[in-house]
Amino acid sequence: MKPYQQIPIAECGEPLLPIPPDSFSLVLPHPYEALGAPYGDKSPFYVRESVLGGLVQAQKGLHQQFPGWQIQIFDAYRPVSVQQYMVDYTFQVEVQKLGLLPENLTQSQREAILERVYEFWAVPSFDPATPPPHSTGAAVDVTLVDETGQPVNMGSAIDEISPRSYPDHFANWEDSEHHCYHQYRQRLREAMMRAGFQQHPQEWWHFSMGDQMWAWLIRQKNPGEAAIARYGRFEEKG
Template identity: 50%
Template sequence: MSKPYQRISIAECNEPLVAIPDDIFKINPHPYMSLGAPYGDRSPFFVRQGILEKLQKSQAYLQTMYPNYQIAIFDAYRPIPVQQFMVDYSFEQLAESKDLEVKDLTEEQKNSLMAEVMKFWAVPSHDPKMPPPHSTGAAIDVTLNISPVKCGGNIQEINMGSPIDEISDRSVPNYFASFRNAQAVGFNRDRELLNQVMTHSGFQRHPNEWWHFSYGDQLWAWISNEQLAIYGGVM
């Protein structure tokens, strides 16, 4: 199940992975770690040095417009075993949501479910020419929070219309663009705000996921019509 962007060549720039500092809000407990995803001695809250600098630029830009808003990190670096774990988990959850038992699935059902999963999850490939975006340290899943100044001490996550990782059409960035009710208009407005502040520093948004942004990986290069990616897999 390769994807079109995986045909982009990679000219690795060898930037290090660095920890996302504590002054950038991180969603804890980390959702995949809570499920038992096999990070080993790795942490999900790492990115390449250049990605951190762009994230900080986006955060600063957001706060020039909305001082009480902040970008919140849901997920960043993802080792390939974690990618495999989450693809398997998502497949099982999707089957369960359709009242299907995984052990009883026909091949046709398995293929149909996996096709839905792979609209949102990258192939957990060990091929250095086709690394999953999050395994490069160049992709991040983010949302928006309102900081304690406005919320009386409690950080409030902004409702974006669907949860991160939901396998449905609601996850498509412009899903709510044609709706006219006030709530849907608000969802679309906040998704566009997130896109505005992230693209301000050069990130590109995943076509199917309002929360996923990257810079320098194959998906970014494909969306940007660039000939080369600069971030390959970090094993």
């Protein structure tokens, strides 16, 4: 169990709403759908109502400072079945990187690789007390698009299993190229956090509002504040 999963959830019942494609840049085709992830009739480009409001606010603030720039949505709502699919897929990729075969892994090798995967991917839990952040509709994976409509090079790819994914990885690099990566990450973080989001400590692209991680991060910054989550795993009524 990760520390944030101990935060209590008081589900508020907000609906999932579509992220309007005319207001945001969406990564299409969706990367996980292209891999065969089982979304069924669900769409990854949905978030809870207040989260959508936060995205609109973040985009507005970004525009005010950097006209023409946009927040690009890589991923948002993710059913637990998709979380499981992507954990399994990432595990296989990490095994291949090591030049190993899944069927020949020792127990210690398997555990070491899973530990590496779970540093960046939440456990695909169906327990209502420990939902993966994306299954709540409160988490988004985002990047930036510049005034020419081109995705900005942020120094590492979204979902990269590497220390380069840590938000401040490039903070102390002195050369101009790597310093730019840090500046762009700061630009994204400032836009999102001014709108009420919190950033995943190990992923420059992952922000959330209203889930367990969001509440836990608020508590870390303000120990006297007993923030709780208002979104659990999204389940359709009826």
